Amino acid sequence: LSLKSTVCVNSNNSYLIISKHIDMTAVVEAFIWKNNVYLKLEPYQDYLQVTTNGKKNEIYNGIPDWVYEEEVFSSTYGIWWSPGGQFLAYVFLNDTAVERIEYSYYGNDQYPKTVVIPYPKANSTIPIVKLFVVETTSNVTSEVTVPDIIVTWVTDERIAVQWTNRSQNYGIIQICDYVASDWNCSQVYNAQLCLRFYSPFPPHFTGDNESFYKILSDRNGYKHIHYLTSGKVRDFPLKFTKPPTLKPQCMTCNTRRERCKYNSAYFSKNSLPKCFNNILCGFFLELRILEENKELEEILKDIQMPTVKQGNIQVAGFKLWYQMTLPPSFDKSKKYPLLIDVYAGPCSQKVDYRFRLNWASYLASTEKIIVASFDGRGSGYQGDRIMHALYRRLGTYEVEDQITAARKFIDMGFIDKKRVAIWGWSYGGYVTSMVLGSGSGVFKCGIAVAPVSKWEYYAAIIFLFQQNSTVTERAANFKSVNYLLIHGTADDNVHFQQAAQISKALVDENVDFETMWYTDKDHGLDGSAHRHVYIHMSHFLKQCFSLS
Known part of the structure; x- marks a missing residue:
């Protein structure tokens, strides 16, 4: 069993982000408090402070500033656990030179408050961004030297990082290996990726932890799955086998096909589908009907949609x-x-x-x-x-x-x-x-x-x-x-x-x-x-x- 969870809490205008890695033998907890990263390896041990330079509106560790939260990560946190929980990668952002936006928050006090946020605008200085990885058992931190990051852990000692230039028209993928307490990176892919206005798709690595699948545009400008390799690779046949299962069937379309035109899918790491009812999960439960909503059904009959x-x-x-x-x-x-x-x-x-x-x-x-x-x-x-x-x-x-x-x-x-x-x-x-x-x-x-x-x-x-x-x-x-x-x-x-x-x-x-x-x-x-x-x-x- 291996689980990861992240919780974001706002306490007195300071964000506390808690991230846990859980397996059968250990629970490792990381959290961000006042722009610093902390670790807790055992329930009864004191917390280990990984970073000490966090400062409001200036130095961010493990959390994005405004522009990275809104436009790059689309997330309120910037920490990533390795598969086994041995390493924790976290983003570092230096907004010291970034211009501030200020606006009044009126509230109910006699005088309004002034809200100040680092906010890089067009043709202005953007944040300095770095990626660090901490080894949780030794609390040793090392830097992965890449700019604007999208992070994918391959194994406990291999990490893939994507970055783009400011114009968002060129990007690379680097694979970094943990060797002798340091991270050695090699560039495996670079292209005019056309990343403009949206984040790049993450790579999905195969069993060899070197080759990977990635969604990229083909020569005609349409998104398709591409298989990418690195190093000295000979031509070889690529086989896709069909598992010995029944032909896929739509579980919900048989009654009203005209209503089944939009769908969304999510798969967990072991490919078990996210489940919203007992029918689609492959097992059945006897349930008692708590409410038939007959009155609501009668009301809706008279409403013209x-x-x-x-x-x-x-x-x-x-x-x-x-x-x-x-x-x-x-x-x-x-x-x-x-x-x-x-x-x-x-x-x-x-x-x-x-x-x-x-x-x-x-x-x-x-x-x-x-x-x-x-x-x-x-x-x-x-x-x-x-x-x-x-x-x-x-x-x-x-x-x-x-x-x-x-x-x-x-x-x-x-x-x-x-x-x-x-x-x-x-x-x-x-x-x-x-x-x-x-x-x-x-x-x-x-x-x-x-x-x-x-x-x-x-x-x-x-x-x-x-x-x-x-x-x-x-x-x-x-x-x-x-x-x-x-x-x-x-x-x-x-x-x-x-x-x-x-x-x-x-x-x-x-x-x-x-x-x-x-x-x-x-x-x-x-x-x-x-x-x-x-x-x-x-x-x-x-x-x-x-x-x-």
Whole structure:
């Protein structure tokens, strides 16, 4: 038995991250407290302090700073156990030279607090990053000399590390071996990996602990599994054998095949599937029915649900996907108001077969508004040529394509061309604002939640190369549309500074617009603000579309 677990706790604004490695003979615990790494080898022993240089907003050990948490690791921790628990790898980040962002947190005190976060923006200094490995029994630490890291343990004494350059267009994989209390690294793969805007896939090593499988793009720009080797390797046949089992069967699709269009899979290390009910786990239990929900079933019979339609349209020489949430009893001979729900960030996807009950469901069923999304150039899962179209071109094709898609939706014949709106959150708020500021004449109104205004105000992970990629430069064109700008004052991702700059530019151009600020709320507008923002946006849309 071997288990690993990680828990993140916030105690008095200091993060405590606890990570355990458990096997049949030992329990080794690691945790991060005030930016330092600690180990505990036995339940009744004192903790061993691995690092001592941790300092708030300056030196991070075992945890990422803001930009690595948000844009690189997509995780709140930066520690990795070796398979047997002998070694613990941890990230080191030096943010001493990184510029700080400051914003007010109002709370209930007489004076507001000032929140300070190291936040590297475009064309500014980024953190210094290193990788260290501590041998848990001796507490000896050594450095694995690589920059921007993605870590995969191969064995207890072999680790694979990926890194990329700042432009995210070149990457390598190094394999490092623990020899004589030091880590010796050799480069096994390098390429123009096209890692732009998303983290690279980790390598999956074979039984020889040298060759590995990795998801990479083929020559046509589509992701496939590749088998990679290192060293002096002769050509040899690669065999894949089928295990002597029954033919794979779908356990849930026999009754309603039209409902089984989206799936997600996760496999544990020993390939046992994650289990959510007793049927799919291969065993059966006798259960007593606790609640049949007959009353709920009767209530739902009287509720008319919207239908969701997927299709594709030709834009810029590509066949691209769209999705529409249609009102109940949809009649294509009638004219309906249209709301474009946009994100459109690099490698994003809005169109899929996932089941949802959300704001679009309410708007379609109750207000009879068609809600449409479109995955244009820059979106993911349609090949590299489409996804990388936005590289160093933010604010161009993804904006143009949303306008083109709206025009094509109008041409379908059931859209009221005088009642077309657009809305988005974060990158979607940026695209919404850019679309409304384009002067296309297609949209009557729009809602931007937590939008970017200028890329120079955002994180260094994003590039600033397009001259006309700022919302503020288009402020004069907002006179012809109704615009609702929404932002949280404690947003640590897209800072309130972004909305403030849009507001200032619109005022300078004498544009009449609406705003809603959410005090002390971050990028997600959680808590009471979440319900409030959707009610407020619904009122704005109904007014825009002249709905009673």
